[in-house]
Amino acid sequence: MNKRKALVVxxxxxxxxxxxxxxxxxxxxxxxxxxxxxxxxxxxxxxPDIIVTDYQMxxxxxxxxxxxxxxxxxxxxxxxxxxxxxxFTIEDDQREQLRIAACLSKPFSPREVLxxxxxxxxxxxxx
Amino acid sequence: xxTEYRNWILVAGVGLGAAGLAxxxxxxxxxxxxxxxxxxxxxxxxxATLALLFKQGSxxxxxxxxxxxxxxxxxxxxxxxxxxxxEIGSATEQFxxxxxxxxxxxxxxxxxxxxxxxxxxxxxxxxxxxxxxxxDAVIVTDDRDRVILANTSAERIFGFEFNRKEPQSVEDAxxxxxxxxxxxxxxxxxxxxxxxxxxxxxxxxxVTYETVLSCVExxxxxxxxxxxxxxxxxxxxxxAQMKNDFVxxxxxxxxxxxxxxxxxAEMLVDGEAEDxxxxxxxxxxxxxxxxxLSRLIEDIxxxxxxxxxxxxxxxxxxxxxxxIRDAVEMITGYAQEKDVAIQSPAPILYxxxxxxxxxxxxVVINLLSNAVKYTSAGGQITVDSILNEMEGKVTVTxxxxxxxxxxxxxxxxxxxxYRVKANNKYAKGTGLGLNLVKQIVETVHGxxxxxxxxxxxxxxxxxxxxxxxxxxALPL
Numbered sequence: 001m002n003k004r005k006a007l008v009v010x011x012x013x014x015x016x017x018x019x020x021x022x023x024x025x026x027x028x029x030x031x032x033x034x035x036x037x038x039x040x041x042x043x044x045x046x047x048p049d050i051i052v053t054d055y056q057m058x059x060x061x062x063x064x065x066x067x068x069x070x071x072x073x074x075x076x077x078x079x080x081x082x083x084x085x086x087x088f089t090i091e092d093d094q095r096e097q098l099r100i101a102a103c104l105s106k107p108f109s110p111r112e113v114l115x116x117x118x119x120x121x122x123x124x125x126x127x
Numbered sequence: 128x129x130t131e132y133r134n135w136i137l138v139a140g141v142g143l144g145a146a147g148l149a150x151x152x153x154x155x156x157x158x159x160x161x162x163x164x165x166x167x168x169x170x171x172x173x174x175a176t177l178a179l180l181f182k183q184g185s186x187x188x189x190x191x192x193x194x195x196x197x198x199x200x201x202x203x204x205x206x207x208x209x210x211x212x213x214e215i216g217s218a219t220e221q222f223x224x225x226x227x228x229x230x231x232x233x234x235x236x237x238x239x240x241x242x243x244x245x246x247x248x249x250x251x252x253x254x255x256x257x258x259x260x261x262x263d264a265v266i267v268t269d270d271r272d273r274v275i276l277a278n279t280s281a282e283r284i285f286g287f288e289f290n291r292k293e294p295q296s297v298e299d300a301x302x303x304x305x306x307x308x309x310x311x312x313x314x315x316x317x318x319x320x321x322x323x324x325x326x327x328x329x330x331x332x333x334v335t336y337e338t339v340l341s342c343v344e345x346x347x348x349x350x351x352x353x354x355x356x357x358x359x360x361x362x363x364x365x366x367a368q369m370k371n372d373f374v375x376x377x378x379x380x381x382x383x384x385x386x387x388x389x390x391x392a393e394m395l396v397d398g399e400a401e402d403x404x405x406x407x408x409x410x411x412x413x414x415x416x417x418x419x420l421s422r423l424i425e426d427i428x429x430x431x432x433x434x435x436x437x438x439x440x441x442x443x444x445x446x447x448x449x450x451i452r453d454a455v456e457m458i459t460g461y462a463q464e465k466d467v468a469i470q471s472p473a474p475i476l477y478x479x480x481x482x483x484x485x486x487x488x489x490v491v492i493n494l495l496s497n498a499v500k501y502t503s504a505g506g507q508i509t510v511d512s513i514l515n516e517m518e519g520k521v522t523v524t525x526x527x528x529x530x531x532x533x534x535x536x537x538x539x540x541x542x543x544x545y546r547v548k549a550n551n552k553y554a555k556g557t558g559l560g561l562n563l564v565k566q567i568v569e570t571v572h573g574x575x576x577x578x579x580x581x582x583x584x585x586x587x588x589x590x591x592x593x594x595x596x597x598x599x600a601l602p603l
Contacts, residue, residue, distance in 0.1 A: 014387040014412050018394060025399050056379075085382040107386035109393055 003029040004121065005046060009039040009062070010054040010083065015106075019052055022110040023117070036060030040068050043075050050117055055084035063090070066098045079120050083108060264336075264357040266301070270350060272311050274300045284327075284357065303327060306338065306355070313340040314353045325357065335361045376544035380423055380557050384416040391416075426559040430543065433566040440483045440571055444595060447478045447487070447521055451510055454491035458499060466504035469495070478514055478521050479595045486567045487592075493560045494525040494588045500554040501586075502529035516594070524589035531582035540578055541565040549582075564590070 006028045010016045013034075020030045031046055033039035036053070037060040043051060051069075053062040060068075062082055069075040080099075082090065085106040095103065101120040104113060255278075258265055264281035268274055273294040282289055285301040298307040309323055323338045336357040343352040391409045400406040432438035455471045462469050480487075491510075498508045506528040513522045532540060532547055539545045544558035568574040568590045580586035 012383055012387070014416065015383075015390070017412075018387065018390040021399060021405075022394065025401075085379045085386070106382045107389040110390050110399070111393060111397065 003027060004050070005029045005031070005048040006117065007031050007033065007039060007042055007046065007048040007051045008053075009033045009036065009051065009057070009065070011035060011057045012054070015054070015083070018110055019113055022114055026114055028117075036062060036065030036068075040065050040075075043069060043078060044072065047074065048078060050121060051078055051080045052113065052117065053080060053082055055082055055090070063094075063098065066100065070098060079124050081113070081116055081120060083113075262359075264355075266297070266310075266355045266357075268297050268310055268314070268353045268355070269294070270314070270352070272297045272307070272314065272353075275352070281357070306357075309338060309340060310353050310355055313342060313355075314350050317342050317344070317348075317350055324360075333361075334359060335364055373543065376558070377427060380544070380559075381420065384420040384423070387416040388413050388420070423557050423559070426557060426563055430559060430563055430566055433563075433570050438571065440486070442481050442483050442572075444479050445482050445484050445487075447480050447482070447512060447523065447592065450482070450484060450488050451491055451512065451523065454488055454495060455510060457492060458495040461496070462499045462508065465499055465502070467499050467502045467506050467508060469499075469508045469510065471510045472512075478512060480521060480592050481595055482572060482592065483567075486571060490564045490567050490590060491523070491525075493564050494590075497560060497588070498525050498527035498529065498586075501550060502527045506585075514594070519594045520591050521594050522589055522591045524587050526585065526587040528585040531584050532578070532580040532586055533582055534580075537578055537580060541576060561588075564588075568592070 004027065006023050008016050008019045008023070008030055009032070010019075011034050016032045016034070020032055023030050031042055031048065033042050035057045039051070039053060040060070042048075053065060055062045062084075066080055066082075069078060069080070079101040081102045081104065082100050083104050083106060084090070090100065090103060101123075102116050104116060258276075258278040259280075261278060262280055264284050265276070265278045266274060266281045267276035273296055274289060275291075275294050277287075277289040277300070281301075285303065287295065287300045287302070289300075297310050298304070301307060303325070306325055309325070312318075313321055319341050321340045323340070325336045325338045327334050327336065337360045339356045339358075341354045342350045343354060345351050391412045394400060395406065395409050400409050429438070451471065455469055459469060495508065495510070502508060508528075509524075509526045511524045511526070513524070514520075515522070530550055530553055533549055536545075536547045536549075540547065541561050541564070543562045545562075546558045565576050568576050572592055574590055574592040576588075576590045578586060578588050
């Protein structure tokens with residue numbers, strides 16, 4: 001059975017590291033990126049099962065990256081979970097439009113991130 | 128009338144009377160003696176009457192004069208008892224007494240009215256002076272929405288001249304359809320103490336006013352006037368926005384290290400660290416993020432204390448050269464790690480400044496630390512100080528050969544939480560370090576900060592402090 005692939009994107013190295021370790025320890029194949037631009041390239045290249053991304057990042061923000069993903073037929077289907085330190089800055093209609101699967105506010109729990117990823121993947125598989 | 132003229136008129140009267148009677152007696156052929164007697168009697172009567180009339184005329188003249196000059200009217204003549212003249216005289220005296228009384232009463236009333244008018248004028252001037260001294264604009268409109276009172280602030284804000292004699296319609300006066308509508312609406316709806324926010328924008332500025340409208344009603348509940356008060360709340364709104372931004376930034380900046388601490392602690396609890404090396408790594412992350420959080424809180428508190436004037440400042444005479452030397456020593460290790468060279472020229476001798484040493488040391492360390500952070504390996508940092516004894520100033524500069532700052536960011540680099548987006552990839556920061564530099568130099572020490580930069584070539588950050596008036600040679 002192939003490992004599930006996750007792409008973790010954040011400009012905070014420690015956040016990327018802790019989420020990556022949690023996912024790797026729970027059977028994920030993890031790739032990482034420090035900004036939206038690099039993440040988009042990796043997503044096009046690897047086509048991960050899920051993307052966990054920060055909201056605010058240099059070069060290209062999380063929202064800009066998702067917009068690009070949705071415009072590309074190869075990546076439009078990839079479910080995205082967003083981590084943000086700003087709480088409810090993403091309006092419901094924007095979240096719906098970008099098809100963001102879940103939003104988690106910092107400080108987050110790695111357990112919660114893992115559980116959310118599992119729920120989203122289960123939901124995606126059943127559709 | 129003079130006595131001389133009166134006598135002549137008396138003589139003329141008597142003469143005319145006698146002549147008349149003589150003619151009549153002659154015509155009816157009366158005896159000569161009787162005719163003569165009649166003439167004598169009639170002449171005497173006429174003379175007496177004329178004399179009395181003249182006397183009364185003089186008295187009336189005196190009365191008229193008394194009235195005109197406002198003095199009391201007096202009647203002191205004596206008439207024989209029981210005579211008709213006595214009765215006329217008494218009636219006249221009574222009339223004059225009453226007239227005297229009325230004149231006096233009218234004079235008193237006139238004085239009272241004059242005083243009250245003066246008082247009212249003084250009050251009106253005082254109220255107008257008070258209204259004009261108010262910074263808020265005050266406009267009073269009548270039941271036809273005409274401006275019947277406006278203070279100078281209202282005239283200045285809306286660019287019209289209040290005309291008391293020919294009130295303008297509020298639409299013509301205030302040149303704001305929205306305000307004219309508010310006033311009209313308040314009047315028709317009889318609203319009281321209604322608050323609106325009104326923004327007036329022109330080519331130069333955008334000003335927001337808190338507008339309070341109140342109706343003044345008569346006893347029957349009819350609206351007589353609408354009082355409109357406009358208060359400039361532009362600055363308050365800016366401050367409120369800054370507070371919101373500050374809370375938002377602080378929240379973001381505090382949550383980021385807190386997220387790491389929380390996540391790594393949970394990983395340790397869950398046994399996600401497979402070996403002791405990973406456990407140690409997780410503990411190091413928790414410690415470094417806790418320190419970052421602590422520095423952040425300290426920076427926020429320092430800025431807040433300086434801004435609110437609550438910071439404890441201990442200013443003494445120090446040599447800026449020594450402060451720079453110590454700061455360079457502190458940052459050398461970090462610079463060597465990044466392979467960045469720091470050049471610091473020989474200290475100048477007469478650079479005595481009255482400073483809080485710890486604070487200015489923090490300023491130099493922040494500038495040096497930033498320079499190292501944004502300079503690639505092999506780069507160079509130069510610290511310099513220039514003494515201008517003529518102007519009594521010393522300028523300290525920290526120049527690097529780093530990534531530089533785009534020109535559009537230069538005006539904002541000293542702002543709270545401002546981060547140069549293009550340089551985010553090179554280093555992490557809170558966006559508070561340079562603001563702290565600015566607060567310490569400008570607010571605490573009365574100096575100034577500056578920056579010049581060329582992208583991809585480097586930046587120069589500097590500050591200017593006033594020198595002590597009488598500098599002394601520095602013992603190095």
